[in-house]
Amino acid sequence: MYRTHTCGELRLENQGNDTTLAGWVQRKRELGGMTFVDLRDRYGITQLVFDENSSPEITEKLKKLGREFVIQASGTVRERSSKNKNIPTGEIEIDVKELKVLSPSAVPPFTIEDESDGGDDIRMKYRYLDLRRNPVRENLVLRSKMGHAIRSYLNDQEFIETETPVLIKSTPEGARDFVVPSRMNPGEFYALPQSPQVFKQLLMVAGFDRYYQIVKCFRDEDLRADRQPEFTQIDCEMAFVEQDDILSTFEGLTKYLFRTVKNVEIEDFPRMPYSEAMENYGSDKPDTRFEMLIKNISDVVKGKGFKVFDDAEFVGGICAEGCADFTRKQLDELTNWVKRPQIGAKGLVYVKCNEDGTFKSSVDKFYSQEDLKEWVEAFGAKVGDLLLVLSGDKSDMLDAIGELRLEMGNRLGLRDKNTFKPLWVVDFPLLEWDEDSNRFHAMHHPFTSPKPEDLELLETDPGKVRANAYDLVINGVEIGGGSVRIFNSELQSRMFDLLGFTKEEAESQFGFLMSAFKYGAPPHAGIAFGFDRLVSLFAGLDSIRDTIAFPKNNSGRDVMIDSPSTIADAQLEELNLKLDLKEE
Known part of the structure; x- marks a missing residue:
C-alpha cells in the first residue's frame, strides 16, 4: 500500500501507531539539526519530522526535496511539542523512519496555497496545479x-x-x-x-x-x-x-x-410578475436582499425648464438611505460609473436630504426647495437620505438604474452572500x-x-x-x-x-x-x-x-490544452471542408 492513512486523518489518539503517508510536499523547513516537512493531500496536511538520527540515505533525499515532490513517508505518530491549532492534525507529527520519492517536481509557476501569488492567466494555464489549492478543490x-x-x-x-x-x-x-x-x-x-x-x-x-x-x-x-x-x-x-x-x-x-x-x-x-420586477428593480432577476426600489418621478420633475428632464421619456431613480453625507468625490465617482458604456447614462442628478431639513441638489438652478421637497416625498425619503436620479429612454434607464441600485447595494454592504432571498x-x-x-x-x-x-x-x-x-x-x-x-x-x-x-x-x-x-x-x-x-x-x-474543473477563459479558449486549434489538412479533406488556399 502507498498509504495507511490520509494526511488529514491522524489525531492524538493515534499516538504510538506506525503509519505510512503519501502526498505532495507543501513546504520544507530546516531548524538546526531538525527538518520539518508539511505533507499535503486532498484531506489535509500532516507534519513530518526528520532529526539528526535519520539515516544518510534519508538525509540525502531530504537535501533534494522540493515543493510539490510526491513522496511516501513511513514512521511513528507522536505528540507535537509545538501544536498548531489551525489544522485538525496540529497536535501530532510523524517521526519518519523511511522516505521514498515517488515523483520529483519542477518549481511550480505559482505558490500552491490558499492565497496564491498566481494571476488568473497563469493559474488557467496550469489548471491542474490550481486544482491542488484548497479553495478551488x-x-x-x-x-x-x-x-x-x-x-x-x-x-x-x-x-x-x-x-x-x-x-x-x-x-x-x-x-x-x-x-x-x-x-x-x-x-x-x-x-x-x-x-x-x-x-x-x-x-x-x-x-x-x-x-x-x-x-x-x-x-x-x-x-x-x-x-x-x-x-x-x-x-x-x-x-x-x-x-x-x-x-x-x-x-x-x-x-x-x-x-x-x-x-x-x-x-x-x-x-x-415580470412587469413589477422591471418597474421596481430594473431587472427580470431582482436582488431582493435589500429595498432601494426604483421610483418613476417623471410627472414631478417635468415642466421646470430643465431640458434634460423635460425632453426625457422617463425620469427615475433610487433613494439610498443614510447616504446624504456622500462627498463630492464619491458623487463624482458614481457619475462617472453611470456614464460607462456598459451603463449608458449621460449623467447623474442627486439630492441630499440635509439634517436641517433643507435639500441640496446638483440642479438647484432649476428646482426650488419646494420642488425638491416634492421629489423627496415621491421617493418616501427622510433626513439623511440621498436621491440618485437618471433620465432618458425608459427601457434603457430602467436597466441603468437597476445596475446603479446593485452598485449602491455593493458599496453599502447590503448584498450579504450568507443571506438567500429566492x-x-x-x-x-x-x-x-x-x-x-x-x-x-x-x-x-x-x-x-x-x-x-x-x-x-x-x-x-x-x-x-x-x-x-x-x-x-x-x-x-x-x-x-x-x-x-x-x-x-x-x-x-x-x-x-x-x-x-x-x-x-x-x-x-x-x-x-x-x-x-x-x-x-x-x-x-x-x-x-x-x-x-x-x-x-x-x-x-x-x-x-x-x-468547473477545466473552464475556458473569456475568449472561449482552454489555455491549458491550447484549444480551439487548427486541424490537419487530411482531417479537413475527410470532412469535405478542405479550403483552397492557393494564391490567385
Whole structure:
C-alpha cells in the first residue's frame, strides 16, 4: 500500500501507531539539526519530522526535496511539542523512519496555497496545479455533493434519469449553435445541444412522466462571469402538471439543497410578475436582499425648464438611505460609473436630504426647495437620505438604474452572500420584437405556452401576450427557468406562424415534434437549473469558473490544452471542408 492513512486523518489518539503517508510536499523547513516537512493531500496536511538520527540515505533525499515532490513517508505518530491549532492534525507529527520519492517536481509557476501569488492567466494555464489549492478543490467537492443531493431528491420524487443525444439538429432560434461536420454525410452538420428541449418533450409524449438529466449544453455566445461555452444544466420535465406543480416541486428541490448541503432553511418563495420586477428593480432577476426600489418621478420633475428632464421619456431613480453625507468625490465617482458604456447614462442628478431639513441638489438652478421637497416625498425619503436620479429612454434607464441600485447595494454592504432571498419571476412576455429582423422572436423558446387568458391576443396584439413561463431567481441571479409547454399541434402551428416560420421551415426543423403530438401528447411543463450558477451561489463566488474543473477563459479558449486549434489538412479533406488556399 502507498498509504495507511490520509494526511488529514491522524489525531492524538493515534499516538504510538506506525503509519505510512503519501502526498505532495507543501513546504520544507530546516531548524538546526531538525527538518520539518508539511505533507499535503486532498484531506489535509500532516507534519513530518526528520532529526539528526535519520539515516544518510534519508538525509540525502531530504537535501533534494522540493515543493510539490510526491513522496511516501513511513514512521511513528507522536505528540507535537509545538501544536498548531489551525489544522485538525496540529497536535501530532510523524517521526519518519523511511522516505521514498515517488515523483520529483519542477518549481511550480505559482505558490500552491490558499492565497496564491498566481494571476488568473497563469493559474488557467496550469489548471491542474490550481486544482491542488484548497479553495478551488473545495468548490469541486461542493459541486459533487450538490450533484449527489440533486439526484437523491429527484430519484425519491420518481423522476427517471435519461440521457439525450449530444449530436443533434441545428435550429436558428436562440443562441448560436456549435456545429460538427459529418464525415459520412458530406456537406451536412450536427449541432451540439443548447438544451435537450425537444427530446424531453418527446419523452413526455413517450409516457416517461418525470424526466431529469444533469447534462452538458453548448452555446456559442460571448462570455462573461456567469457564462461558459459549455455549461451544465439540471434539466427536468413533468407530464400532467400545471405551473403550480412545477414551482412546488422545484421549490422543494431548492429547499432540500440548502438544508442538506448548506444547513440553511429557506422558507418563502414569493412570486413577482415580470412587469413589477422591471418597474421596481430594473431587472427580470431582482436582488431582493435589500429595498432601494426604483421610483418613476417623471410627472414631478417635468415642466421646470430643465431640458434634460423635460425632453426625457422617463425620469427615475433610487433613494439610498443614510447616504446624504456622500462627498463630492464619491458623487463624482458614481457619475462617472453611470456614464460607462456598459451603463449608458449621460449623467447623474442627486439630492441630499440635509439634517436641517433643507435639500441640496446638483440642479438647484432649476428646482426650488419646494420642488425638491416634492421629489423627496415621491421617493418616501427622510433626513439623511440621498436621491440618485437618471433620465432618458425608459427601457434603457430602467436597466441603468437597476445596475446603479446593485452598485449602491455593493458599496453599502447590503448584498450579504450568507443571506438567500429566492423568488419566482412569472408572467414574462411571450414574444419580443426584433428591429433588425422586423419580426417577433420567442422570449424563451417556440414551445412555450401562452397564458390561457391571453390566447385571444395572439392575432390582434401578440406583443401583449404573457407566457406561461417562470424563472427562479436567488440574490439577483437567475438560477433556473422554464415554462408550461404547448402540447396542441394547432396552437404550436400558430406560434410558428407568429415567429415568421413558413410551413416548410416549420416542417423541416420541427416536423418530428409536430408528428409526435399527433399521437397523444400529455400536458407537460419543465424547468432547467444552471448547475454551475447554483454551485457558485452556494460557494459564495461571483464567477462560475472556479466551480468547473477545466473552464475556458473569456475568449472561449482552454489555455491549458491550447484549444480551439487548427486541424490537419487530411482531417479537413475527410470532412469535405478542405479550403483552397492557393494564391490567385
